[in-house]
Amino acid sequence: MLRKICGLALAALTASVVSTVGASAQYPERSVTIVVPFSAGGNTDVIARVIADHLTEELGQPVVIENRGGGGGTIGTRVVAKAKPDGYTLLFGVTGTHSVNPNLREVGYDPLQDFAPVSVAVISSVLMVVHPSVEAQNLEELIALTSSSSGSRLNFASGGVGTVAHVAGELFNERTGSSLAHIPYKGAGDALNDVVAGRIQVYMNNIPAILPHVTSGTLRPLALASATRSKLLPDVPTTQEAGLEDFEMGSWYGLLAPAGTPDDVIARLHEAMTTMVDSEKVNERLAALGSEPTVSESPEAFGEYIKGQLDWWKEVLDRPAFH
Amino acid sequence: MENLLLGLSTAMMIENLIACFAGVFLGTAIGVIPGIGAMAAISLLLPLTFALDPLTGIVMLAGVYYGAEYGGSTASILLNLPGTPSNAITCIDGYPMAQQGRAGVALFVTTIASFVGGSIGILVLSNLTPLIVDVALAFGPAEYFALIVLCFVAVSAIGGADPKKNFAMILLGGLIGTIGIDIYDGVERYTFGSAHLLDGLSLVPVAMGLFGVSEIILSVKTAGAKVRQSISFRSMIPSRSDWRRIFWPMLRGSAAGCLFGPLPGTGPSVAALFSYANEKKLSRQPERFGKGAIEGVASPEASNNAAVQTAFIPTLALGIPGTPTMAIMIGALMIHGVVPGPLMIENEPRLFWGLVASFWIGNLLLLVLNIPLIGLWVSLLNIPYRYLYPSIVVLICVGSYSIANSVQDIVVVLLFGLIGYVLRRQGFMPAPLLIGFVLCPMLEENLRRAMLMGRGDISYFFSSTISVVALAISILLLASALFGPLLKSVLIRRRRVSS
Amino acid sequence: MTRNATWLLLGICGAAAFFMALGYQAGGGSGIDSATVPLILSGGIVLISLLGLTFKQDTETSGIELRPLLAISAAVLLFILSVERFGLIPATLASMVAAYLGQSERRIAPFLVYALIFAFAVWSLFSMGLGLPVKAIRGF
Known part of the structure; x- marks a missing residue:
């Protein structure tokens, strides 16, 4: 009898131990929601859906996208900042929500304190292109042209104040002594008509926004603002190679959880993200969108990266050109 | 011809036929439900297309897009609730028709006009793409500015009897349109510190409130006194005089749709607005408009359907989304490695022409699908109103919620419903407010962009033939509107004197 | 009297918008900036309201009817307040009942049955069919 009780107790004990370990090992037990703080169908949304598809396979539970657009990403980000930190509500954060907006206005969340970073998913670098009517075959010739007296007649476009295209253009002006005029649009898509028509002569934006037009020969690529060349455009030199030092910038897209999410959940998610780099399907799909998968070494490394980006943007946006 | 045969042979493949049918069916359903738009349905279907052949996927998504345009007019006519932004203008005459017991005729005419507009749009798409591409690229900020000025002058005739009230509404609409972050300086205008207002207000919740909610509040009292709708098929067929009235408006509407549709800066909403105003201008009895004029339904519906088809021209031929x-x-094409742009038609003729052929099939399907449905829709109006209107209120709420998965848009709908109600009771018309809301932001955006590009030089606005012609027509129209009545009275006086 | 009130209200709103727009001016003050268009529009509203107050034109006007106004507002407000807290079905029911009270008939039982069926239809269409991320009923 006693043996029986002991046996039962032991069984119950092991069962309880197993189940507590199991609870986290079994994460996720139900479907996970990734909030995309932009409306469906945009660039961020499509990338997020590729990632969600991959995570669904890795985690064995459906990972679904919920679009919460508005306020340039502010609304959806705020929702996740206040969500229950149980690993079932995640955020697809981007440069705009975590590096730019907090430097421009009161956003109602803290980009560092309110989130537990998981991993970056995609980093896109800025590609500098010109309309074929511009007489510059490479970056050196472009700088010679834009810094001459006739350079002030040229325009560059952006998808609005504080976007990467705007910052790239103003920094280019500052660095090369040029005076290209900034022409803002409602978004990168809106700018394209004038870029393709040649009313905008110089355009610097993330690869995905431009790639189709480079592939089709409508626009001429000059340089990539990155430390290394892109696999998607192996013939395009980096800015450093083309003679423009310290001119590297771009946008990032990554997965974050609300602050307070258990470490093992974060670790599980990070582990699921790491296999992305070797997944042929993910590589293929992202390449079609003009991106490549990138994964942070650890969640902490991603946290450092976000902090670094926030500081870089703060320093840049404080310059007089942006006031 | 060879191209079209290639396209037809691809589009007639069974999986593409199914995709086409599924797309237009879902599109029609989505269009009928107020608030929820083609965007929501398309983004829902997007992941599904990852697994499909690129043509099959895009055929389905496109079907949803133009199907929604067909269905969108249904709620506008029956309930004064615009289903999509470009159907808002259909409310002005479609709803009065329904109130007169002619809902069936209005829906029938809409279906026919949509088919005609869609077909003309496809003809333009398959034959004139290179020309249209050149036109679209020729439109810079100065040209857009001139075109929008022309629109403004043309649509100024829409509204009630008191020009002061109409003008006040246009200004108010324009002011509401300035809400949000200014794209040029990043200044937050009238946002009151709310993140929800940073992107400004969108057209559908504003229009639903102004037209739909205010209409419900107005009609609750008269709940019993509804006109009974006949649902026999014969009663839906337009009379011979109706056919005569809509023939030219449909063609003119389609033409305007083909002009505005491919311009990324305007699109179907402006096309519908312009067509409506144009018919009112040309009509010998402009006073019938707003009171159930059948031309006021046929023309904008032909126009917005022509516009959604031709809107594919810059998308496919240039890779520029309007x-x-x-x-x-x-995005759906690119995820399959198909790059839209000048090379696509050459490199992927099967895809391009298959898509064009699927538009033909889709439009035919919509015609076949929609005509039998008219009876069903109209019979909805015979539901006792005390049951119908609470249901509509809920549909408006859920539909607006689904726009951004937030209650924010419902708040906007309610607010504009109240504004619309008070203004309508006081003899102000909601239509001019909507016009100001649509056109003013476009005018400001292009004006300021042209000033930037021209480095502040006014002559930049007259630097191209397009803008000079559009501005000249605007001035002529304005002059005839201002001095026309004066001239007429002078002439009449002279005649009196001479007799 | 109410006619004057509408013009007056419009004029006051215009004036408020005008003063707010003064704050949108960029430093220079030359050319067209963020303030220009709002200033023109709101200024125009003030002017035209003054005209409206001075020159009366007889167009159809009528008073405000409170009951339908309150019922429909309450219906929409109830939906806004309850959809995320209690779920789609309770929100639909509450909203429909409030809207129903806007008219004079009071046969609430059959209406409730109808509302319940309608609520399920709405839930199955939007939640199941269209993937709207709202629960049917949420715990309290």
Whole structure:
């Protein structure tokens, strides 16, 4: 009898131990929601859906996208900042929500304190292109042209104040002594008509926004603002190679959880993200969108990266050109 | 011809036929439900297309897009609730027709006009693409500015009897349109510190409130006194005089749709607005408009359907999305490694012409699908109103919620419903407010962009033939509107004197 | 009297918008900036309201009817307040009942049955069919 009780107790004990370990090992037990703080169908949304598809396979539970657009990403980000930190509500954060907006206005969340970073998913670098009517075959010739007296007649476009295209253009002006005029649009898509028509002569934006037009020969690529060349455009030199030092910038897209999410959940998610780099399907799909998968070494490394980006943007946006 | 045969042979493949049918069916359903738009349905279907052949996927997404345009007029006519932004203008005459017991005729005419507009749009798409591409690229900020000025002058005739009230409404609409972050300086205008207002207000919740909610509040009292709708098929067929009235308006509407549709800066909403105003201008009895004029339904509906078809021209031939929905289409193609742009038609003729052929099939399907449905829709109006209107209130709420998965848009709908109600009771018309809301932001955006590009030089506005012609027509129209009545009275006086 | 009130209200709103727009001016003050268009529009509203107050034109006007106004507002407000807290079905029911009270008939039982069926239809269409991320009923 006693043996029986002991046996039962032991069984119950092991069962309880197993189940507590199991609870986290079994994460996720139900479907996970990734909030995309932009409306469906945009660039961020499509990338997020590729990632969600991959995570669904890795985690064995459906990972679904919920679009919460508005306020340039502010609304959806705020929702996740206040969500229950149980690993079932995640955020697809981007440069705009975590590096730019907090430097421009009161956003109602803290980009560092309110989130537990998981991993970056995609980093896109800025590609500098010109309309074929511009007489510059490479970056050196472009700088010679834009810094001459006739350079002030040229325009560059952006998808609005504080976007990467705007910052790239103003920094280019500052660095090369040029005076290209900034022409803002409602978004990168809106700018394209004038870029393709040649009313905008110089355009610097993330690869995905431009790639189709480079592939089709409508626009001429000059340089990539990155430390290394892109696999998607192996013939395009980096800015450093083309003679423009310290001119590297771009946008990032990554997965974050609300602050307070258990470490093992974060670790599980990070582990699921790491296999992305070797997944042929993910590589293929992202390449079609003009991106490549990138994964942070650890969640902490991603946290450092976000902090670094926030500081870089703060320093840049404080310059007089942006006031 | 060879191209079209290639396209037809591809589009007639069974999986493409199914995709086409599924797309237009879902599109029609989505269009009928107020609030929820083609965007929502397309983004829902997008992941599904990852697994499909690129043509099959895009055929389905496109079907949803133009199907929604067909269905969108249904709620506008029956309930004064615009289903999509470009159907808002259909409310002005479609709803009065329904109130007169002619809902069946209005829906029938809409279906026919949509088919005619869609067909003309496809003809332009398959034959004139290179020309249209050149025109679209020729439109810079100065040209857009001139075109929008022309629109403004043309649509100024829409509204009630008191010009002061109409003008006040246009200004108010324009002011509401300035809400949000200014794209040029990043200044937050009238946002009151709310993140929800940073992107400004969108057209559908504003129009639903102004037209739909205010209409419900107005009609609750008269709940018993509704006109009974006949639902026999014969009663839906337009009379011979109706046919005569809509023939030219449909063609003119289609032409305007083909002009505005491919311009990324305007699109179907402006096309419908312009067509409506144009018919009112040309009509010998402009006073019938707003009171159930059948031309006021046929013309904008032909126009917006022509515009959604021709909107594919810059998307496919240049890779330039005119609307957010078109941006999704580009995303759907790119995820399969198909790059929209000048080379696509050459490199992927099967895809391009298959898509064009699927538009033909889709439009035919919509015609076959919609005509039998008219009876069903109209019979909805015979539901006792005390049961119908609470249901509509809920549909408006859920539909607006689904726009951004937030209650924010419902708040906007309610607010504009109240504003619309008070203004309508006081003899102000909601239509001019909507016009100001649509056109003013476009005018400001292009004006300021042209000033930037021209480095502040006014002559930049007259630097191209397009803008000079559009501005000249605007001035002529304005002059005839201002001095026309004066001239007429002078002439009449002279005649009196001479007799 | 109410006619004057509408013009007056419009004029006051215009004036408020005008003063707010003064704050949108960029430093220079030359050319067209963020303030220009709002200033023109709101200024125009003030002017035209003054005209409206001075020159009366007889167009159809009528008073405000409170009951339908309150019922429909309450219906929409109830939906806004309850959809995320209690779920789609309770929100639909509450909203429909409030809207129903806007008219004079009071046969609430059959209406409730109808509302319940309608609520399920709405839930199955939007939640199941269209993937709207709202629960049917949420715990309290």
